[in-house]
Amino acid sequence: MTQEQAADETAGKATPAVPPIIECRGISRTFWRGKERLDVLDDLDLEIPTGAFEALMGPSGSGKSTLLNLIAGLDRVTRGTIKVAGHQLERMNDAALAKWRSQTVGFVFQHFNLIPVLTALENVELPLLLTRLGARERKERAAIALRVVGLEDRMHHLPTQLSGGQEQRVGIARSIVHDPKIIVADEPTGELDRQSADDVLNLLQRLNEEFGKTIVMVTHDPAAAERAQVQRKLDKGRLT
Amino acid sequence: MRLLDLAVKNVRRNRLRTALTVAGVATAILAFVFLRTGITAWTSAADNAAADRLSTSHRVTFIMPLPKRYIEYFDGTRGRFEGVDAAAYAVWFGARHPVQTDQFFANFAVQAETFFDVYPDMIVPPQDLARWKETRRGAVVGQALAQKFGWKIGDIVRLEGTIYPGEWEFEVSAIYETKTRAVDRSQFVFHWDYLNESLPEPQRGQIGWIATRVSDPTRSAAIITAIDAKFEGFDVQTRTVTEKAAQTQFLAGFSALLRALDVVSVVILLIMMLILGNTIAMGVRERTREYGVLMALGFRPHHIAVFVVGEALAVGLLGGVLGLMLAYPIIQYGMGRWLEENMGAFFPYFRIPPHVSLVALGLSALLATIAAVLPALAASRLNATEALRRLG
Numbered sequence: 001m002t003q004e005q006a007a008d009e010t011a012g013k014a015t016p017a018v019p020p021i022i023e024c025r026g027i028s029r030t031f032w033r034g035k036e037r038l039d040v041l042d043d044l045d046l047e048i049p050t051g052a053f054e055a056l057m058g059p060s061g062s063g064k065s066t067l068l069n070l071i072a073g074l075d076r077v078t079r080g081t082i083k084v085a086g087h088q089l090e091r092m093n094d095a096a097l098a099k100w101r102s103q104t105v106g107f108v109f110q111h112f113n114l115i116p117v118l119t120a121l122e123n124v125e126l127p128l129l130l131t132r133l134g135a136r137e138r139k140e141r142a143a144i145a146l147r148v149v150g151l152e153d154r155m156h157h158l159p160t161q162l163s164g165g166q167e168q169r170v171g172i173a174r175s176i177v178h179d180p181k182i183i184v185a186d187e188p189t190g191e192l193d194r195q196s197a198d199d200v201l202n203l204l205q206r207l208n209e210e211f212g213k214t215i216v217m218v219t220h221d222p223a224a225a226e227r228a229q230v231q232r233k234l235d236k237g238r239l240t
Numbered sequence: 241m242r243l244l245d246l247a248v249k250n251v252r253r254n255r256l257r258t259a260l261t262v263a264g265v266a267t268a269i270l271a272f273v274f275l276r277t278g279i280t281a282w283t284s285a286a287d288n289a290a291a292d293r294l295s296t297s298h299r300v301t302f303i304m305p306l307p308k309r310y311i312e313y314f315d316g317t318r319g320r321f322e323g324v325d326a327a328a329y330a331v332w333f334g335a336r337h338p339v340q341t342d343q344f345f346a347n348f349a350v351q352a353e354t355f356f357d358v359y360p361d362m363i364v365p366p367q368d369l370a371r372w373k374e375t376r377r378g379a380v381v382g383q384a385l386a387q388k389f390g391w392k393i394g395d396i397v398r399l400e401g402t403i404y405p406g407e408w409e410f411e412v413s414a415i416y417e418t419k420t421r422a423v424d425r426s427q428f429v430f431h432w433d434y435l436n437e438s439l440p441e442p443q444r445g446q447i448g449w450i451a452t453r454v455s456d457p458t459r460s461a462a463i464i465t466a467i468d469a470k471f472e473g474f475d476v477q478t479r480t481v482t483e484k485a486a487q488t489q490f491l492a493g494f495s496a497l498l499r500a501l502d503v504v505s506v507v508i509l510l511i512m513m514l515i516l517g518n519t520i521a522m523g524v525r526e527r528t529r530e531y532g533v534l535m536a537l538g539f540r541p542h543h544i545a546v547f548v549v550g551e552a553l554a555v556g557l558l559g560g561v562l563g564l565m566l567a568y569p570i571i572q573y574g575m576g577r578w579l580e581e582n583m584g585a586f587f588p589y590f591r592i593p594p595h596v597s598l599v600a601l602g603l604s605a606l607l608a609t610i611a612a613v614l615p616a617l618a619a620s621r622l623n624a625t626e627a628l629r630r631l632g
């Protein structure tokens with residue numbers, strides 16, 4: 001699907017085959033740097049269907065990461081409404097939002113952001129500490145997630161004992177271990193060589209196609225964006 | 241893995257910094273335990289003073305002598321005080337070892353016949369006591385003193401007089417042990433008669449104080465009143481106090497020093513808290529992005545606070561335990577023994593009281609928690625998106 005087709009769908013020219021899991025209506029996000037007002041997102045509408053794999057592209061400062069943070073419930077809109085997986089995020093308090101994130105969203109970061117004192121298995125287990133699962137089941141699920149990303153033989157390694165590509169795969173395992181509906185990935189290949197980047201993108205594609213995860217990925221890399229079903233471009237806080 | 245495990249694992253992150261901080265906390269705890277033990281040891285003589293012993297001395301000051309004949313009003317020669325079981329006079333001799341002149345120990349000339357009846361907590365084997373009573377220049381020395389100078393029963397020892405000038409020769413007749421913490425194990429006692437007969441005529445017949453043992457400590461006040469009333473019309477009036485009061489009076493002279501030690505022990509812990517707070521604050525600053533990640537994953541501010549406080553608690557307790565582990569060999573078995581042997585008059589029993597260990601451990605945990613409050617608040621108030629943008 002091209003960006004134009006996606007824009008048409010957003011504008012209502014075509015009826016999506018599946019209901020949207022993400023619905024942004026007239027959202028704006030304004031930051032203040034001292035007395036300077038920064039309108040990072042401006043009256044933006046966006047719908048992403050359940051099970052989609054979409055890429056958000058655009059120059060630095062265009063608002064990609066801000067939009068991703070709003071979708072993931074890490075940040076709050078200044079104006080507008082944002083509904084994700086059936087929840088109006090702007091109406092939720094911080095505690096409810098944190099709980100919702102822990103159940104609904106998986107994060108993949110550019111810098112992997114693994115905890116250096118924890119093994120791969122323990123890093124993947126982290127989101128499960130917020131659940132009622134017992135220690136044994138947590139470990140089993142973390143091991144399964146590592147198996148999905150092909151790192152079952154590295155589960156007791158510390159992040160410093162892994163390559164960049166392996167670290168990012170551990171990061172992906174951490175993002176899926178609690179079976180979230182949505183995975184948000186912020187420049188997931190930004191720190192990787194081509195081969196590792198391809199491995200990570202293959203993995204994201206597989207999670208989307210085989211496991212039905214909705215993936216929203218911010219990237220500068222056109223090759224990475226090509227893997228998504230839809231590429232959207234942002235410029236100065238608006239979808240173009 | 242549990243939430244607290246992550247906090248504890250963070251302790252191992254920067255090993256050198258953690259090791260230095262733990263060493264700092266351990267040193268502070270060591271110093272705290274040493275000072276508290278010193279204060280306890282110093283005041284223990286008063287705390288553990290025999291409740292059934294009184295001391296009668298010159299009303300003006302205990303430095304001034306009493307006439308020896310006053311004992312006759314205690315021993316039945318001229319009378320007796322009801323409730324007094326035993327009485328003995330003594331005088332401060334103030335001599336020192338002729339070679340090791342800086343090694344202080346208390347030495348007295350005492351009434352040989354009854355002295356150990358008044359001080360039953362100084363235990364002398366009966367046959368040795370009998371021999372001492374028959375030996376004019378005999379001396380009874382404390383076990384710690386004998387050990388320090390290598391004296392044995394039968395040895396001839398010489399002391400250098402300061403109040404009573406000259407070289408004084410004694411024979412070690414007995415070595416006493418003690419059964420209470422209040423008693424100095426480094427004392428040296430000998431016959432008052434030996435001192436008296438060696439003095440020029442004008443100085444003879446004087447004693448320093450009369451120690452008495454009463455049958456019922458609850459009647460001490462009445463006995464004290466009776467004794468002092470007895471000598472009211474005499475040339476030299478007396479002042480009688482309980483042994484505890486006498487010890488407390490002695491300690492009162494050092495109250496400023498004791499208070500200073502008290503303050504220093506608290507200041508040491510405050511310094512420890514600041515060191516720990518600085519370490520934790522540095523760790524929090526370095527891990528800002530990790531806290532952002534945890535928040536993104538759904539961890540709440542109170543979870544973040546637990547990580548920070550848990551880490552501080554782990555470092556504090558580690559330092560506390562290490563400090564105590566060092567305290568026993570260094571203070572209890574090293575310096576403590578040395579102080580008991582060399583400064584037994586001030587520190588008759590220099591051992592770490594169990595409550596001091598518990599307080600030290602408790603304070604290391606409490607102060608670590610307090611030290612972590614500000615860094616924990618800062619970490620828990622982080623904005624997740626801001627934190628994720630931070631480098632490092």
